[in-house]
Amino acid sequence: MEEIRELIEKYALQNAVKYKAAPNRGAVMGKLMGEHPDLRCRAKEVSPIINEVLAVVEKTSFDEWQKRLLAIAPELLAELSEKKEPDKGLPALDGAENGVVMRFAPNPNGPPTLGSARGIIVNSEYVKKYGGKFIIRFDDTDPVKKRPMPEAYGWYLEDCEWLGARPDVVITASERVSDYYPIAEELIRRGGAYVCGCAQAVFKEHKDRGIECEHRSQSVEQNLALWKQMLDGTLAEGQAVLRVKTDMHHKDPAIRDWPAFRIVTTPHPLVGAKYRVWPLLDFESAVEDHLLGTTHIIRGKDLADSGSRQRYLYAHLGWQYPRVIHWGRIKIHQFGSFSTSKLRKAIEAGEYSGWDDPRVPTVRAVRGRGIRAEALRKFMIDLGVGETDISISMDSIYAENRKIIDPEANRRFFVWDPVALEVEGDVPAVAHAPLHPAIDRGTREIPAGKRLFICKSDLAALKVGDNIRLKDLCNVQITSLEPARALFLAKDMGQRTRIIHWAPVDGPRVVVMKPDGTDEGVGEAGIAEELGRVVQFERYGFVRISSVGERIVANFAHR
Numbered sequence: 001m002e003e004i005r006e007l008i009e010k011y012a013l014q015n016a017v018k019y020k021a022a023p024n025r026g027a028v029m030g031k032l033m034g035e036h037p038d039l040r041c042r043a044k045e046v047s048p049i050i051n052e053v054l055a056v057v058e059k060t061s062f063d064e065w066q067k068r069l070l071a072i073a074p075e076l077l078a079e080l081s082e083k084k085e086p087d088k089g090l091p092a093l094d095g096a097e098n099g100v101v102m103r104f105a106p107n108p109n110g111p112p113t114l115g116s117a118r119g120i121i122v123n124s125e126y127v128k129k130y131g132g133k134f135i136i137r138f139d140d141t142d143p144v145k146k147r148p149m150p151e152a153y154g155w156y157l158e159d160c161e162w163l164g165a166r167p168d169v170v171i172t173a174s175e176r177v178s179d180y181y182p183i184a185e186e187l188i189r190r191g192g193a194y195v196c197g198c199a200q201a202v203f204k205e206h207k208d209r210g211i212e213c214e215h216r217s218q219s220v221e222q223n224l225a226l227w228k229q230m231l232d233g234t235l236a237e238g239q240a241v242l243r244v245k246t247d248m249h250h251k252d253p254a255i256r257d258w259p260a261f262r263i264v265t266t267p268h269p270l271v272g273a274k275y276r277v278w279p280l281l282d283f284e285s286a287v288e289d290h291l292l293g294t295t296h297i298i299r300g301k302d303l304a305d306s307g308s309r310q311r312y313l314y315a316h317l318g319w320q321y322p323r324v325i326h327w328g329r330i331k332i333h334q335f336g337s338f339s340t341s342k343l344r345k346a347i348e349a350g351e352y353s354g355w356d357d358p359r360v361p362t363v364r365a366v367r368g369r370g371i372r373a374e375a376l377r378k379f380m381i382d383l384g385v386g387e388t389d390i391s392i393s394m395d396s397i398y399a400e401n402r403k404i405i406d407p408e409a410n411r412r413f414f415v416w417d418p419v420a421l422e423v424e425g426d427v428p429a430v431a432h433a434p435l436h437p438a439i440d441r442g443t444r445e446i447p448a449g450k451r452l453f454i455c456k457s458d459l460a461a462l463k464v465g466d467n468i469r470l471k472d473l474c475n476v477q478i479t480s481l482e483p484a485r486a487l488f489l490a491k492d493m494g495q496r497t498r499i500i501h502w503a504p505v506d507g508p509r510v511v512v513m514k515p516d517g518t519d520e521g522v523g524e525a526g527i528a529e530e531l532g533r534v535v536q537f538e539r540y541g542f543v544r545i546s547s548v549g550e551r552i553v554a555n556f557a558h559r
């Protein structure tokens with residue numbers, strides 16, 4: 001017993017030091033049971049000791065916690081400082097000694113997806129490691145094709161916050177377009193860009209054949225005058241673009257004289273018709289990276305071309321290009337290949353209820369299902385920044401998540417595809433069931449009685465004469481299958497028999513939204529108290545209770 005008390009004290013102190021707060025009872029119990037599975041069957045005995053130890057620890061201060069932990073379990077204290085090194089899966093960055101400036105730069109044409117979560121987590125994690133600035137930059141200068149969604153800006157910030165990656169700086173490119181104009185002018189002056197009036201198809205032919213168009217040799221003065229005409233409206237949409245001079249013989253045609261600005265008269269959802277000359281993404285992001293002092297860029301290896309194009313711009317302007325890490329794409333096989341624009345179409349077509357539909361791979365959707373930010377963070381960091389494309393399974397994220405939510409989640413009964421079972425005899429009117437099988441959080445009362453619901457699939461597996469245990473209620477013998485009837489045997493037979501879950505006939509109606517469909521059934525009344533929380537429907541899986549009303553809606557997390 002003394003040994004157990006000491007273990008509890010160690011874990012309580014470690015928890016208190018880690019969070020600089022009185023120890024969390026559930027966490028201490030969880031750690032104890034996790035590290036010493038042999039104690040699981042002694043939870044009842046252990047529980048009062050935890051209470052006693054916590055009562056003592058709570059009364060002392062942070063300094064005393066540290067001192068005492070150092071005295072009785074220095075290894076646990078050391079473990080905490082190791083955990084401050086969050087770079088288990090992340091390689092060191094070259095040139096990061098004096099801090100880093102890193103950005104995640106989405107186009108806000110929908111909310112963050114799990115792919116965005118990786119970018120947000122990894123960039124911000126590097127900033128945490130080396131110090132510096134983490135920037136969220138909205139690359140939203142395409143009012144037509146990748147039209148931004150006004151709500152999505154806020155969604156990004158909200159999800160960053162939830163992911164533990166609050167940005168130090170938030171930049172919205174569409175609000176800074178006029179800052180880019182003087183840079184374009186400087187570029188023209190330096191002979192690094194020209195206004196090209198070729199029709200798109202004509203220029204493409206030139207480009208593919210490596211032939212310079214007639215505009216490439218215009219003088220700086222001519223280019224400045226034409227640039228002014230782009231800005232003042234003399235030139236109409238489609239009549240001219242500003243091109244960055246690269247090398248018309250570059251082996252890759254995609255690098256040859258790329259467009260930096262074009263005329264767009266479609267109003268932008270955020271800034272309306274404030275600008276008529278809009279930068280394309282390569283120009284906007286390159287210039288912003290310079291203006292913001294970005295030190296390191298993490299970018300998909302499929303976007304390597306972009307870097308090659310931008311380096312010409314940097315060379316014209318005498319700027320130094322940031323360091324670049326190319327990483328492979330991740331594909332989550334439960335979701336197949338998805339893109340924000342595809343998802344948007346499917347939502348608009350009513351295939352999904354919205355961006356938080358449990359079937360879509362957005363951060364808001366997985367959050368609504370009870371997946372924890374810590375689980376996503378750990379998973380994404382462990383993935384690292386390798387160049388290989390990887391196919392991952394949500395199961396790996398679920399495994400991380402299960403470790404976090406299992407000790408916290410109360411247990412509740414849920415019977416899907418319910419069928420009625422009539423029980424004759426002295427069935428208790430109320431069942432007393434633990435809220436958690438290993439952690440003593442007390443019991444819940446579930447009204448029972450002579451008429452109950454069980455799962456249709458359970459009934460199908462029974463024969464007349466079978467003795468079964470209705471979980472936490474009583475043992476019965478099946479006397480008939482159609483209709484389903486049973487005879488009360490005893491409250492507890494003290495022997496192992498098949499356990500069947502049940503629900504009270506007047507329990508709330510529950511619908512579970514799963515990534516691959518829905519399950520409907522009946523639960524216990526206490527589920528309504530769990531609104532917003534994650535619970536485990538026994539034998540079924542973890543769910544997050546998302547709404548409570550005429551029926552309860554639960555979003556399925558995982559088994």
Ligand SMILES: [Zn+2]
Binds near residue numbers: 197198213215216
């Ligand atoms: Zn031209």
